[in-house]
Amino acid sequence: MKITIPEFCLVALVGASGSGKSTFARKHFLPTEIVSSDACRGVVSDDENDLDATDDAFKLVHYIAETRLRRRKLVVIDATNVRKEDRARLIQLAKAHHALAVAFVVNPGEDICHERNRERPDRQFGAHVVRNHTRALKRDIKRIDKEGFRYVHEFRSVEAIEAVEIERTRLWTDRRDEIGPFDIIGDVHGCRDELLGLFGKLGYSVRLEGEGLDRRVVAEVPEGRRVIFVGDLVDRGPASPDVLRIAMHMVEQGQALCVPGNHDVKLLRYLNGRNVKLNHGLDATVSQLDREPPEFKQTVKKFIDGLVSHAWLEGGRLAIAHAGIKEPMLGRASGAIREFCLYGETSGETDEFGLPIRYNWAAEYRGKTTVVYGHTPVPEAEWLNNTLCVDTGCVFGGKLTALRWPEKEIVSVEAAQVYMAPIRPFAHPPTRPGVVLSQQAMHDDLLDLDDVIGKRIVTTAMGRTVQVPEANAAAALEVMSRFAIQPKWLIHLPPTMSPCETSTREGFLEHPDEAFAYFDKEGAGRVVVEEKHMGSRALAVVCREEDAARRRFGVTSGETGALFTRTGRSFFNDAVTTEAMLERIRAGMDACDFWSRFDTDWALLDAELMPWSAKAQGLIKEQYAATGAAANAGLGEAVSLLEKAGHGGLDTAELLADFASRKARADQYVDAYRRYCWPVTSLDDYKFAPFHLLATEGKVHMDRDHLWHMQELGLIAAEGGPSLMATTYRVVDLSSEAERLVATEWWLQQTANGGEGMVIKPFDFSVRGARGMVQPALKVRGSEYLRIIYGPEYDLEGNLARLRKRGLGLKRSLAMREFALGQEALLRFVAREPLRRVHECVFAILALECEPVDPRL
Amino acid sequence: MLLTLTTTHQPATDLGFLLHKNPGRVHEAPLSFGRAVLFYPELSESRSTFAMLLDIDPVALVRGKGRGSQGLFDQYVSDRPYVASSFLSVAIAKTLRNALNGSSKERPDLAAKAIPLSARVLPLPVRGAEDLVERLFKPLGYNVEIESIPLDAKLSYLGDGWDVSPYVCLNLSGTVKLSELLSHLYVLIPVLDKQKHYFVDRNELEKLVAKGESWLGGHPEKELIANRYLRFKRSWTREVLARLAFDEAIAEEAASELSVSSSGYGSGEGHAGGEDTGEPREARKDAAEEALERPIRLHELRLETVAEKLKELGARRVVDLGCGSGKLLKRLLAEMQFSEIVGIDVSSGSLENAARRLRLDTMPGKQRARIRILQGALTYRDRRIEGYDAAALVEVIEHLDSDRLSALERALFEFARPEHVIVTTPNREYNAKFEGMAPGQLRHADHRFEWTRQEFAKWAEPVAERFGYQVELSGIGDSDEEFGAPSQMAVFARVG
Structure with a gap:
């Protein structure tokens, strides 16, 4: 007998002691998939039959099961599970992790159980045990399918048990094998003309022909591309049936995927004859459908009924759900998930317009999967934490928006008219009064401690996984929060550099x-x-103007960039000098037409800023000059004492030569550090010598060779006036x-x-x-x-x-790790990932450069 | 680096007998860190000079002496190979042992006699405390002459402070026993230098007692000497002083004075920044602020006011954000009303201090269960501090750059969201009343700003409004008619 189960589910084996559950499990499942209560009893007590250990053993069973389910792994519970309350616990567990529960009742007959137990020396617990198991099982086996299992399979003979074949199928929501490119289209709400317009813009050729039963869709798609509808095809707008027609046709032709929206599902309930209120635009759809042949309604019914809550695509890189989805729900199936995907989550309160206040799940989203969704009309499609809402309120007179994937390009057409007045204005609420920032920038105002402390493991594009010990992260936290500049500017730190052998x-x-x-x-x-x-390492973020700083970096202080050191501190102590220096660099960039050539309004330059004494005067005084002064004073006097003793007749020639050569070196030493000090009386005395053009909008230039970098920066330096210096x-x-x-x-x-x-x-x-x-x-x-x-x-x-x-090994390994992290930080920044993802890398570089401290007390 | 000893005692050539070093040749003595070169640049009946040059191996200081060994320092560029420091003391003890102990085979009587002697030591690190040289040596009966050593006058165009280095050349003269002169130098050179090149253990205490026996007990700077010599291990200082003192009473007095002056070391400031431990610079900043505020007991008063307020608000679970070394935590712990107390600071040094101050290691279980200290930064959202009754930020916000305040506001009022928040910060207007403060100067070198009463209100009121709190502002400390109170406090109460 062939039985199909989902490849992700909880399997509960049910049967008396001796019924052959463990043998059954071993035959059909991987050893790592099976959690056996006997084995867990053994783990906690060294005795698989120690009944005293039962409570602890089951804690372990549940812990393992729960962990596997959380990780989206199938789990098989090999325990008797004969009592209803035991099974209820498992069902609860499955539900909490949106896993389907499947029961296999293994029931070869009480006699066989007795017989098998008799043959096993470790199972001499008496016949009454099996009898009790069988009795408990009989008591409620008839209603087991009401307990919450998706599937229950009972096998009543040894032969039936042996005949079982199990096949695993993928859940409908798991479409990871579907690969793009896709064009993901927001809530259409019956706006057929805008949809056709958008198709045109996207390079599709879609048209409708004929009337009534003959009305049909002709669609041609660009090579390899497919459409994804995020749901809410219907209601409010003027042509819901045609929109349905287009979606149904394209889905049928394999040209499109579709997830259901709440409006689509409500229409289905109406079509199913359920008592639904004809409001929120359903009234319009109903009257439009009334003009369609009844067969059409049947097709629509079937179509919507077949839609699956969400689609998890492209190996897990992308997910589509109408109202969004939380990470632990991805690629799973449950009533709760369907509910969330259709309606989102509400706080239970209503706003001044009488509409439910939505809980902004995207603000908390931290998943690796990009989620594209609709449902909540917004004025612009804006990325937030790797999620994007593409419902731009077309039916309310906004626009119809598509996301081109993987290009991440947003394409929109304006609504031809306001088909319905919005009940509330669809704008993002600002979290800081009077400040216009993107959703992501507002979110990024505050980073989370959980993203930086503790032991960190950062995966980088260079293929290196970099570990940061907890003690280093603890040390970096102090530096970062006390001395570093605003993290929004801190998109990179340079790696340490090794000397040659x-x-x-x-x-x-x-x-x-x-x-x-x-x-x-x-x-x-x-x-x-x-x-x-010989100066100090300086990183310069230069924005073309103040507004670019706001738009791209979310900085609203009026700064037009930042100049910071290799430990993330502001290079200059005052904002005026910083801005003046940035202005000089910007002038060089303006003059060589930098902004249009790179199609950017910001850039990150890696440079050396001189003189050394500008940043390091304290250090030069306290360490270098002090050592020089001490050496010269001491060695000078030593030489004259030795000379004196020599005149007095002692043989000091050798010592004198020795000390004199050391004195000469002390003089050379003083000359050496002096060379890198010069007074700064105006901005002209600073020299900013850039050598890497690290990034501009959308690009990390670490794929360009150094000759390119030198040439590009040479252009800027040539035009930047006395404060800029070319590197030879x-x-x-x-x-x-x-x-x-x-x-x-x-x-x-x-x-x-x-x-x-x-x-x-x-x-x-x-x-x-x-x-x-x-x-x-x-x-x-x-x-x-x-x-x-x-x-x-x-x-x-x-x-x-x-x-x-x-030894250069440690230094070189550190340099490589920091190099990989620095590049990763920039890749994430130009890909517009949330700041926490950029900050994670930059923080890690700083942590690697810190002396570890004990993080625990 | 070098020491010379000169006498005009007649015949001055006896110096050779006193030092047990034959003037006829140059002596070289190997030392663990290099060598000492000993010779007489000047030798006559009327005047003789002995010189000791230290030749310290700079590479070995960093690399260690052999394969796989560790050096003493991690920086190659350091004044250590060139200055008179504990290396010189060690060299004196190793090469002039008999003279240091006052014995002389050939001239025992002369060794026990005070004779005209002068010593020259250079370069001697004094790190800005030149007056200390006189305070240390004058009471011992020396004429003290100090020659300053320039830092690098050629760079004085870069700004101030290039004329004078942290080193001096010290000239002492007096009529004194050679052994006394040597023990004075042996003890006081490292005291001036404030550093030792080796680990200070209990042996060091015994050495101090032995070398200081005859003179330290009566020295007016004995606490300072002992304290610095023993690298600020205060219990040892007390022990040394007790053993050197004539009776217990004097030692008691010494000990109690010490504990008062020690409050200037170690901070107690509850701020987000790192504090003292092992970071003398931070300690100096903290101490400067405390010294300003000490006459009015301001910090005590602040803590008292905040603790009282928390009690009055009926808070049970409280967080001290920027707990520093735990002064407020200690007060809260004494009140049973507070069932859960969490101290957060970004500086692990401060937290270690707090753990020590509160004796967390040995705290009884019930009490220990009421308190936790954690590392955290106020500019990050911290889920561990969500859901508390009250949060206190005593002298914290002024340690944040003003462009980071918006992050603190959200972390605190939007996410942690305690029922009450108490914030204290200095009142800048009152700075006019502090003696010795320049206009525009802030109370602490790490303060990023200090607010007037109006500026504080301009921050607090909109924050309260935005996040659904009500706020009340008040002063802490005696209020001046014109400038208000020295410190100011905002108490935020969540609405609804």
């Missing part, structure tokens, strides 16, 4: 050869060598010894003239080598600059020998 050349700790060798080994082919500026660079073909030599010579010259050094990057922004991702950049710093890092005396040969041993 240490050089073995005499007198050098770093040298370009090692960086060239690294990239050569990784197969980069060409590299871009860029001058490394050259492209080096690693296979050419000559090119390497020229670049090395350049490096030697630059660093001899006081330059910090250079950054060597693979020609392409991100490169996958034989052993995974290649470092996005390596720094090769000049000998004098390194004095600032490693101290005045680092290049004494004895010191150098030890400093050459440095």
